[in-house]
Amino acid sequence: MANEPLPAGTAMDDESARLLNADLLQKFAALAGLVALLVVFSLIARNFFTVDNLINICRQTTTIALAGIGVTFVIITGGIDLSIGSVLAMSGVVAGMLVKDWEWNVYVAFFAGALSGVFVGFLNGAMVNFLRLPPFIATLGMMMIARGLALLVTNARSIPGLPESFGDIGNGALGTTYRLNARGVEVIGFPGIPHAVILMAVLAVVFYYILSSTKLGRYIYAVGSNEEATRLSGINVVKVKFFAYMICGGFAALSGIVTMSRLVTVQPTAGVAFEMDAIASTVIGGTSLMGGVGGISGTIIGAFIIGVLRNGLNMFGVQGFVQQIIIGAVIILAVSVDQFRNRKK
Amino acid sequence: MTTLLSVEGVSKAFPGVKALDNVYLELRKGEVHVLLGENGAGKSTLMKILSGVYQADSGAIVYKGKPVQFKTATEALRAGIGIIYQELNLVPHLTVAQNIFIGKEPVKMGFTIDAARMNRDAVEILKRLNADIKPTALVKNIAVSKQQMVEVAKALSYNSDVLIMDEPTSALTEAEIEELFKVIKSLRAQGVGIIYISHRLEEIREIADRVTIFRDGQYVSTDDYGDLTLDEIVKRMVGREMAHKFPPKKHIPTDEVILEVRDVQRRGETEKASFTLHAGEILGVAGLMGAGRTELARAIFGADPKAGGEIFVNGARVTVDSPLDAIQAGIGYLSEDRKAYGLALNMRITDNITMAYLDEVSTRSGRILKHLEKGVSRRFVKSLDIKTPSISQVVKNLSGGNQQKVVIAKWLFRNARVLIFDEPTRGVDVGAKYAIYELMDGLAASGAGIIMISSELPEILGMSDRIMVMSQGRVAAIMNIEGATQEKILHHAAGLL
Ligand SMILES: Nc1ncnc2c1ncn2[C@@H]1O[C@H](COP(=O)(O)OP(=O)(O)OP(=O)(O)O)[C@@H](O)[C@H]1O
Numbered sequence A: 001m002a003n004e005p006l007p008a009g010t011a012m013d014d015e016s017a018r019l020l021n022a023d024l025l026q027k028f029a030a031l032a033g034l035v036a037l038l039v040v041f042s043l044i045a046r047n048f049f050t051v052d053n054l055i056n057i058c059r060q061t062t063t064i065a066l067a068g069i070g071v072t073f074v075i076i077t078g079g080i081d082l083s084i085g086s087v088l089a090m091s092g093v094v095a096g097m098l099v100k101d102w103e104w105n106v107y108v109a110f111f112a113g114a115l116s117g118v119f120v121g122f123l124n125g126a127m128v129n130f131l132r133l134p135p136f137i138a139t140l141g142m143m144m145i146a147r148g149l150a151l152l153v154t155n156a157r158s159i160p161g162l163p164e165s166f167g168d169i170g171n172g173a174l175g176t177t178y179r180l181n182a183r184g185v186e187v188i189g190f191p192g193i194p195h196a197v198i199l200m201a202v203l204a205v206v207f208y209y210i211l212s213s214t215k216l217g218r219y220i221y222a223v224g225s226n227e228e229a230t231r232l233s234g235i236n237v238v239k240v241k242f243f244a245y246m247i248c249g250g251f252a253a254l255s256g257i258v259t260m261s262r263l264v265t266v267q268p269t270a271g272v273a274f275e276m277d278a279i280a281s282t283v284i285g286g287t288s289l290m291g292g293v294g295g296i297s298g299t300i301i302g303a304f305i306i307g308v309l310r311n312g313l314n315m316f317g318v319q320g321f322v323q324q325i326i327i328g329a330v331i332i333l334a335v336s337v338d339q340f341r342n343r344k345k
Numbered sequence B: 001m002t003t004l005l006s007v008e009g010v011s012k013a014f015p016g017v018k019a020l021d022n023v024y025l026e027l028r029k030g031e032v033h034v035l036l037g038e039n040g041a042g043k044s045t046l047m048k049i050l051s052g053v054y055q056a057d058s059g060a061i062v063y064k065g066k067p068v069q070f071k072t073a074t075e076a077l078r079a080g081i082g083i084i085y086q087e088l089n090l091v092p093h094l095t096v097a098q099n100i101f102i103g104k105e106p107v108k109m110g111f112t113i114d115a116a117r118m119n120r121d122a123v124e125i126l127k128r129l130n131a132d133i134k135p136t137a138l139v140k141n142i143a144v145s146k147q148q149m150v151e152v153a154k155a156l157s158y159n160s161d162v163l164i165m166d167e168p169t170s171a172l173t174e175a176e177i178e179e180l181f182k183v184i185k186s187l188r189a190q191g192v193g194i195i196y197i198s199h200r201l202e203e204i205r206e207i208a209d210r211v212t213i214f215r216d217g218q219y220v221s222t223d224d225y226g227d228l229t230l231d232e233i234v235k236r237m238v239g240r241e242m243a244h245k246f247p248p249k250k251h252i253p254t255d256e257v258i259l260e261v262r263d264v265q266r267r268g269e270t271e272k273a274s275f276t277l278h279a280g281e282i283l284g285v286a287g288l289m290g291a292g293r294t295e296l297a298r299a300i301f302g303a304d305p306k307a308g309g310e311i312f313v314n315g316a317r318v319t320v321d322s323p324l325d326a327i328q329a330g331i332g333y334l335s336e337d338r339k340a341y342g343l344a345l346n347m348r349i350t351d352n353i354t355m356a357y358l359d360e361v362s363t364r365s366g367r368i369l370k371h372l373e374k375g376v377s378r379r380f381v382k383s384l385d386i387k388t389p390s391i392s393q394v395v396k397n398l399s400g401g402n403q404q405k406v407v408i409a410k411w412l413f414r415n416a417r418v419l420i421f422d423e424p425t426r427g428v429d430v431g432a433k434y435a436i437y438e439l440m441d442g443l444a445a446s447g448a449g450i451i452m453i454s455s456e457l458p459e460i461l462g463m464s465d466r467i468m469v470m471s472q473g474r475v476a477a478i479m480n481i482e483g484a485t486q487e488k489i490l491h492h493a494a495g496l497l
């Protein structure tokens, strides 16, 4: 922006006005942070900036990013979803049991698992809409219920011995190349893009589009910005919230399927407190817990910030507990930078 | 008289907007200094600078002979500059007394709040205002006009030397305005300097000593009120001659009944109400604050549940259980409280204008056609003269009057054939008022039916074809404009007839 303020009423073209958008500034700050992390880690760890490791980071970030996309919808409406981690486990259990006990086709079972998440989202939406429960309470209850169910039906035991195809989404990759090494043994050249990463990328683009360019997306923001004004504009606020929670549930379930598929085992105890990672990625990406502000691109950046941090810190052998401390500090830092900028305006 | 506060060449810019450009203002001890200007002229911005909310980019503020620059609102308050903001700033979940004494609660034994004393003192202050408000009532449970009085009481409680009032009367009843003016006069007699901002040019006659006018962020003039005519004031505000307050009537009411309301009732708020509205007609709805006008309007619009009754649009019975039903039947409602019910403040002008009618600018599959949307917004920003650097400006950053125009644009775009305007010109400047009147006239001329709820009788008399007066929740009278007078309306409104 030019430093010289324009006289009152001067028309400024839309593009420069959009550049002023706090949302974009926040995204820029987050992106700059991500790039800085990449640079720092690359400089101090020799094997950080390698094709293998970068793909690894993408793979590790996928589950957070998936859940983050979903919860972004809910948070923009001014809500929250604490049941994500439990839904992650529950959907895995659903898919695993359908495959193991009912001998369903793996992909049909995955689909059913995802639907189970959408259904939980539906229940969350119903509680928020009809029982008028605060989203925090409704989804807190659901967090316990879904986790309890997952543990109950599995007797808290994991489900091993799943067919190899169960691991396709989590472990498969596209475009893997092989080459012969010096001893004439075939080894992996380019490891390929993991299926899960492709899934995440496609969904990110689709849901970015939905949020930024469709009526549903606009209504999601409107509900978070002023629910009553939105209702008085003739918008079915109930429906909008149902959509948000169902999208969130669906993504949590997908995240679960990817997680379990990677292990080729179903763990009913997986994903405890995982919602916090998802919410953190959203918040680091500039989405406001007050609702009405935020977006998918920020969430993806936020997810990668968390993913890169974990990966880099692991590489240095930083202890898990210390990692937690650092990531916690990053969240606080990211959001304070945002607050500070808003205040300065 | 001694100068209390002077503003010397202050400028302030926001991204894309020069809100204040080298303005002057001199406030003397014991005067009521009225600050006038169109929406977006920078009045509120200057007041926020005086009270420490914003900092000036350049220029000086001299207070009691010393240059000052307040960094926070508390600092300004401590120095003796009290302010009543244009927007209500109360904590809804606290009581009236707690709100009045927020930040300076009387304490006993050094730490516990002396609630009894606080309530007593609150009663004292409210009595000075002749306001009938219980100090123990929760603010969220009292009417907007009462809340406004609480704001006044809060500002008074500081015993400030300078008191700034930014449109304090926009939500007050006539009787409450009278009380407020009494208080203003007594404060003036005590030597308090008062800066008073209002868009109701008639009311300032009673209190104004001097008048300063801003236009588009620039200083225009300062005069003794007695040296100015109303026409001259208006001319300086808008920068051109304005011969009439109301546009010549173009619309002609037809016989066609566009809306019939039969026995619609809002339990506990209004009695059964029945009336008709014709195509091409403006039906003015008068009444005192609390007469149930807004409640009835919201029930008709489906915003609140009805206790019974029927609604007919163009002769056909329609079920209106939600705003969506009403909108689909062609009814639009423009709320009196734009911030709470009219606008998504964090969203852009564009988003707000198209919110009620996204279908019109999107494909079947739900993709918003952004170029269409922008075109629509540009059209309305232009035709309603919304002052903004761009259609992507966040509505929160617009001046009060321009926000109101955005809400109007939303319903104009929705093409509603029955429009309920609830206090459409509240907080809107003279020029824009005229534009809104013209708009309403044009809408009626094109065959729409308009219900205009207004607390300003000149507006009711100047715009309506028929007038419905409400009193204590019931329809007290419906009269033709011929033969309607201010006295008659007030009589019905007070329940005397
Ligand atoms: N925080 C802000 N960010 C950006 N622009 C702002 C901000 N506050 C005010 N403005 C702009 O500054 C100009 C002056 O606004 P201001 O609120 O002072 O007007 P006003 O004279 O009080 O108008 P009204 O009578 O409508 O209340 C307007 O164009 C407004 O859009």
Ligand SMILES: [Mg+2]
Residues within 6 Å of the ligand: B043, B044, B045, B086, B166, B399, B400
């Ligand atoms: Mg103002």
